[in-house]
Amino acid sequence: MTAEKGLPVDLRAFHNEVEGHLLAAAARQEAHAAAARFTAGLAWLPETQRGELERQFAEEHLALARASWQRTARRGDELRGEYEAVYRSLRARLLAGLLLGIALVVAADLVVLVSV
Template sequence: MTAMDDRPIDPRVLISELEGHLLIEATRAEGRTEAARFARSLPWLTDTQREEVEQVYARDHLALSRRSWERTALRGRELRAEYEAAYRALRRRLCTAFLLGAVVLALVTLTSVSAR
């Protein structure tokens, strides 16, 4: 299966994009629901004012959610970089310890063999 430009479609990318669209639509629906609930708490608004308040509230809710997702994604990238750096350092220390142990074992073996 290929895209219109004959590049193969990566199912993971497609699924990720679909999840993103579903998340945005769910957040929009949540924002509209919360906007309606908020507007109902202001009984003095006219119908036009209520609609405007609901639109602004829903738009702000989506913007706030988007900023929250961006901060979460940024923090995830930061943590990933930190953990990868710690893993590389640990792997270097383990390799160094293994090589040092191998050298010591080889020296001990050579010393005992030459002592005979």
């Protein structure tokens, strides 16, 4: 698949970008809905102040969501690094065990051949 200008399209990157936009749009909608619910009980505030409070509430809600996503992404990167290190260690141990096993089999074969 190619883009309009003939450049190849990385479908995974495209999917991630679309998903990111959809998640951001959903977070904005959620923030505005939460702000509207919050300010609905403040009927005594003038409309302009209620609108400003709703805007500030939505901004704060989005900032908290963004911070949460960033913490989650950072922790995911940390876990990926930890698991990759464990995987490399296990792979090295498996290879060492495999080489040791092969060496023992070869040594046993040589002992049998020499003794015959």
